[in-house]
Amino acid sequence: RERKWGKMLGRGGAALDGYRRRRPERLKRRVRKGIPESWRGLAWLELSGRSCSGGGGGPNARHGTYCAPSTAVVMCIMRDLNRTFPNHVAFMRRQGVLQKALFSVLWASAAYRPSVGYVQGMGFLAAVLLLYMPDEDAFWTLQALMQGSPSWPERWGMEQLYSAGMPGLRCSLFQFSRLLRDVAPRLAARMEREGVEPELYGTHWFNTAFAYTLPFPHLLRVWDVFVAEGPKTLFRVGLAVLQYAEARLLGLRFEGLVAALSAARLAELLPAEPGDLIQRALRIPVSRRLRELAAEWQK
Amino acid sequence: MAVELQATDSVIDFTIKILLLGDSGVGKTSLLTRFAHDSFDEKVASTIGVDFAVKKLSVYDKRVKLTVWDTAGQEKFRTLTSTFYRGAKGIILVYDVSRPDTLRHLEEQWMRELELYGTEADAVRMVVANKVDVGDARRVSWHEGSDFARRHGCLFVETSAKTNIAVANAFEELVLKILETPSLLEDAGAHSGTVRLDSLQSGYGVYDYCYC
Numbered sequence: 001r002e003r004k005w006g007k008m009l010g011r012g013g014a015a016l017d018g019y020r021r022r023r024p025e026r027l028k029r030r031v032r033k034g035i036p037e038s039w040r041g042l043a044w045l046e047l048s049g050r051s052c053s054g055g056g057g058g059p060n061a062r063h064g065t066y067c068a069p070s071t072a073v074v075m076c077i078m079r080d081l082n083r084t085f086p087n088h089v090a091f092m093r094r095q096g097v098l099q100k101a102l103f104s105v106l107w108a109s110a111a112y113r114p115s116v117g118y119v120q121g122m123g124f125l126a127a128v129l130l131l132y133m134p135d136e137d138a139f140w141t142l143q144a145l146m147q148g149s150p151s152w153p154e155r156w157g158m159e160q161l162y163s164a165g166m167p168g169l170r171c172s173l174f175q176f177s178r179l180l181r182d183v184a185p186r187l188a189a190r191m192e193r194e195g196v197e198p199e200l201y202g203t204h205w206f207n208t209a210f211a212y213t214l215p216f217p218h219l220l221r222v223w224d225v226f227v228a229e230g231p232k233t234l235f236r237v238g239l240a241v242l243q244y245a246e247a248r249l250l251g252l253r254f255e256g257l258v259a260a261l262s263a264a265r266l267a268e269l270l271p272a273e274p275g276d277l278i279q280r281a282l283r284i285p286v287s288r289r290l291r292e293l294a295a296e297w298q299k
Numbered sequence: 300m301a302v303e304l305q306a307t308d309s310v311i312d313f314t315i316k317i318l319l320l321g322d323s324g325v326g327k328t329s330l331l332t333r334f335a336h337d338s339f340d341e342k343v344a345s346t347i348g349v350d351f352a353v354k355k356l357s358v359y360d361k362r363v364k365l366t367v368w369d370t371a372g373q374e375k376f377r378t379l380t381s382t383f384y385r386g387a388k389g390i391i392l393v394y395d396v397s398r399p400d401t402l403r404h405l406e407e408q409w410m411r412e413l414e415l416y417g418t419e420a421d422a423v424r425m426v427v428a429n430k431v432d433v434g435d436a437r438r439v440s441w442h443e444g445s446d447f448a449r450r451h452g453c454l455f456v457e458t459s460a461k462t463n464i465a466v467a468n469a470f471e472e473l474v475l476k477i478l479e480t481p482s483l484l485e486d487a488g489a490h491s492g493t494v495r496l497d498s499l500q501s502g503y504g505v506y507d508y509c510y511c
Binding site: 076079080082084085087094119120121124131162164165166169170197198200201202204205207208212255257258259262263275 | 324380
């Protein structure tokens with residue numbers, strides 16, 4: 001598999017675009033099986049379509065052309081540096097290499113996309129990327145995720161989740177609650193009766209693309225698909241988690257439900273094998289319903 | 300004095316919702332962790348969305364179950380967090396004594412949010428000045444904090460979640476006040492048990508028992 005991926009990516013990832021055009025289905029299949037650890041960074045960078053998002057420059061080169069973020073935004077970024085994967089060895093050290101890189105990526109992103117600035121949650125996206133690529137690549141990949149990759153079937157990006165008033169996030173949570181009725185009707189009814197709305201547990205599922213809560217082995221497999229296929233993956237994964245855990249959740253009242261679904265304990269509900277979670281998630285069709293529900297939300 | 304309690308609601312007299320509000324990074328999550336688990340962790344992730352803890356307390360002869368909602372502090376989340384105000388009987392407004400802007404924001408932003416979205420007219424409000432362990436880095440005096448609280452009709456407590464100063468007291472004082480406000484208890488009876496308000500007057504004070 002390593003060798004296949006090496007060949008598919010080519011030198012510096014240059015061959016992937018061509019491969020995608022020639023063999024889209026095969027590429028999709030290989031991504032869904034999991035990208036080999038050694039190629040993950042490069043593959044994410046290419047799959048996200050960053051090469052289409054301008055390229056060149058990078059966070060350091062852009063200080064001159066964009067306005068520096070306000071002090072309030074910078075302070076907000078700084079306060080979160082110690083609070084992004086605080087227990088991960090790479091991000092633990094105050095002023096450590098990765099904390100500094102995280103700062104520069106978020107700073108540059110706030111400058112590059114002033115309408116969004118910095119919203120809590122973005123740091124987790126940037127941090128996952130930084131574990132696999134240098135800061136400039138992480139910056140561009142983050143921008144591609146924000147904007148939506150041209151190769152994603154749904155043409156919307158994470159930016160919508162962070163814009164003022166968070167209309168995109170609220171729409172996503174509405175869509176999720178309705179999809180849950182289709183996928184796990186008994187659980188959905190139970191949760192609605194107990195008042196456990198997706199706002200109470202799902203905000204960071206979307207807002208950090210599960211980086212806030214999934215264990216890394218699961219998270220990385222989810223991200224392989226998420227980076228290649230876009231945010232609809234997040235719906236599928238969330239639905240798969242609840243569907244898989246349905247029997248255990250059905251007997252619970254409000255407090256039991258919010259506790260079981262809390263960021264600290266979500267891992268207990270997952271299938272042990274990351275591949276199992278991915279397979280379950282990909283069996284759930286969402287695209288058509290997402291479009292219908294988005295239209296319903298607009299009204 | 301600790302008393303074992305079964306993890307069932309049958310012995311709970313009241314279930315009370317409490318909301319923690321305030322700017323990002325003032326220590327809402329740490330206050331909650333200190334209160335619910337009596338611990339402090341330097342390495343705590345930013346709260347994204349909302350988090351919960353449940354804590355059972357004995358107040359006078361009443362057994363009270365608190366569900367404490369810990370919300371994201373960043374301004375961008377306000378439209379989302381506004382949905383969490385519903386039914387909150389106690390509101391804890393937190394600021395950081397080393398950051399005067401966090402007290403100013405209580406006045407300029409959080410109080411307004413509360414007016415807009417709070418559903419309980421009689422909800423008990425408390426201002427908590429956190430991080431009093433910072434020593435020389437302190438920028439907001441006790442007087443400024445308590446003046447602010449008095450002007451807005453709030454209780455006031457200075458705390459440190461880190462060094463465990465007055466955290467339990469703050470929550471207990473808030474609960475006492477809620478129990479003394481009959482209008483807040485009308486729909487708080489767990490298992491619709493009969494609510495005897497008269498017995499609240501005879502007091503034993505507050506003690507804590509097993510967190511389940």
